[in-house]
Amino acid sequence: MSHAISIGCQRPYVIHLQADFSIPYATTPKVLISDRHVGPLYKEQVLSVLDDCYYIEIPAGESFKTREMKQKIEDELLLNHFGRDVHIYALGGGVILDLVGFLASTYCRGVKLTYLPTTLLAMVDVIVGGKTGVNTPQGKNMIGSFYTPSAVYANLNTLQSLSMKEYTAGIQEMIKHALLFDDSLLCYLNKHTKELLAKDISFLEHVIQKSILMKARVIEDDEFESGKRALLNFGHTVGHAIEKVSFYQVLHGHAIGIGMLIEAYMASGESALTKTILDFLKAYECPIDFALFNRTDDILDAMHWDKKNCDNSIQMVYLKNINAYQCHENQYTFPITKEQVLHAFTWVKDYLQC
Ligand SMILES: NC(=O)c1ccc[n+]([C@@H]2O[C@H](COP(=O)([O-])OP(=O)(O)OC[C@H]3O[C@@H](n4cnc5c(N)ncnc54)[C@H](O)[C@@H]3O)[C@@H](O)[C@H]2O)c1
Numbered sequence: 640m641s642h643a644i645s646i647g648c649q650r651p652y653v654i655h656l657q658a659d660f661s662i663p664y665a666t667t668p669k670v671l672i673s674d675r676h677v678g679p680l681y682k683e684q685v686l687s688v689l690d691d692c693y694y695i696e697i698p699a700g701e702s703f704k705t706r707e708m709k710q711k712i713e714d715e716l717l718l719n720h721f722g723r724d725v726h727i728y729a730l731g732g733g734v735i736l737d738l739v740g741f742l743a744s745t746y747c748r749g750v751k752l753t754y755l756p757t758t759l760l761a762m763v764d765v766i767v768g769g770k771t772g773v774n775t776p777q778g779k780n781m782i783g784s785f786y787t788p789s790a791v792y793a794n795l796n797t798l799q800s801l802s803m804k805e806y807t808a809g810i811q812e813m814i815k816h817a818l819l820f821d822d823s824l825l826c827y828l829n830k831h832t833k834e835l836l837a838k839d840i841s842f843l844e845h846v847i848q849k850s851i852l853m854k855a856r857v858i859e860d861d862e863f864e865s866g867k868r869a870l871l872n873f874g875h876t877v878g879h880a881i882e883k884v885s886f887y888q889v890l891h892g893h894a895i896g897i898g899m900l901i902e903a904y905m906a907s908g909e910s911a912l913t914k915t916i917l918d919f920l921k922a923y924e925c926p927i928d929f930a931l932f933n934r935t936d937d938i939l940d941a942m943h944w945d946k947k948n949c950d951n952s953i954q955m956v957y958l959k960n961i962n963a964y965q966c967h968e969n970q971y972t973f974p975i976t977k978e979q980v981l982h983a984f985t986w987v988k989d990y991l992q993c
Pocket residue numbers: 674675676677680699700701704731732733734735737757758759760761764765766767768769770771779780797798799800801802805808891892
C-alpha cells in the first residue's frame with residue numbers, strides 16, 4: 640500500500656500513506672523527536688532508516704505541549720551545536736507534531752521538518768495545513784505559527800498499537816470532515832463501522848485518504864484562515880473549552896465530538912443533524928462525561944479565551960444540516976450567546992440521560 644497526496648499550499652509538500660517507515664535518506668544533520676510512549680515502540684525502526692541521527696524523547700501527553708518544553712528541546716539542540724542545516728523529524732501524535740512543528744518554525748528562523756504521524760487524529764488532521772503551536776494556562780494553541788513540513792510519511796501500521804480510546808478520538812475528526820463536506824464519506828463511515836473499529840487497514844486507507852483530501856481542498860483555498868478554513872473549527876468552540884475544563888482528561892477528538900453535538904443543536908435545534916451526530920458518537924464509542932455538563936459556567940468561561948472570538952463575542956460555525964453550513968460574505972463563524980450554550984447543554988444532558 641502506498642499513496643502520495645500533494646498538498647498545494649504556499650510551500651507545497653507531499654503526504655505519503657504507507658505501511659512501513661521508508662523515508663528518503665538525508666545527508667544533513669538529523670534529529671528525531673518523539674515521546675515516551677511512541678519512542679520505545681518505533682524509534683529503532685526509524686533510526687535504522689535515518690542513520691546517524693540524534694534522538695530526543697520527551698514525556699507523553701497534552702500537558703507537555705508547552706512553551707517550557709519547547710525551550711527545553713531548543714536548549715538541548717543548541718548545546719549540541721545543531722544549526723540552520725538541521726533536519727527535524729517528529730514521530731508521534733498531534734502533541735509531538737504541534738510542538739515540534741512550532742519549534743522547527745522558529746529554530747534558526749526555520750529548519751527542515753518531516754512529520755511521521757502515529758495517531759489517527761494526526762494522520763487525518765494535524766499533518767494537513769501547517770498549524771503548529773503550544774498551550775498556555777489560558778487556553779489551547781494560544782501561541783504558535785503556520786509552518787508546513789517538507790514531507791509527511793504516515794505508517795498506517797502504527798495505528799495497530801494505538802489504544803482504542805485514542806483511536807476513536809481520531810475518528811471524530813473524520814466525522815467532522817464528512818459532516819461539513821462529504822456525504823459519501825459519512826455513508827462510508829456509517830456502513831463500515833465494524834471494519835473501521837477493527838482497524839482494518841484497507842478500509843482505513845480509504846477513509847484517511849478521503850479525509851486528507853477534503854481538508855487539503857479547504858487549505859488550498861484559504862491557507863491562513865481568513866475565510867473558509869474557519870469551518871474546520873466546527874465543534875471546536877465548545878470542544879476546546881471541554882478539553883480545558885477537564886484538564887485534558889477528555890481527549891481532543893472526543894471533546895470535538897461532543898462539541899459538534901452541542902454546536903449542531905445551537906445551529907439547528909433537535910434535528911436530523913443532531914440525530915446523525917448522536918448516532919455516530921454512539922457507534923464510534925465516544926465517551927461522554929456527564930459531570931462536565933454540570934460545569935457549564937467553567938465551560939463558558941473557557942470559551943471566552945477562544946482564538947476565534949472577536950469584539951468580545953464567542954464565535955462558532957453554524958452547521959445547519961449535513962454539508963450545509965452558514966456563510967455570509969466570506970464569514971464562516973457567527974456569534975453565540977450564553978443562553979444558547981446553556982440551553983444546548985441542558986438539551987443534550989436531558990436527551991442522553993432519559
Ligand atoms: N495542528 C493541527 O492542525 C491540529 C489539528 C487537530 C489537533 N491538533 C492537536 O493534536 C493534539 C492531539 O493529538 P493526538 O490525538 O494525536 O494525541 P497525542 O499526540 O497526545 O497522542 C495520544 C497518545 O497516544 C500515544 N501514541 C501516539 N501514537 C501511538 C501509537 N501508534 N501507539 C501507541 N501509542 C501512541 C501518545 O504517546 C499519547 O500518549 C492536540 O494537542 C490538538 O490540539 C492539531
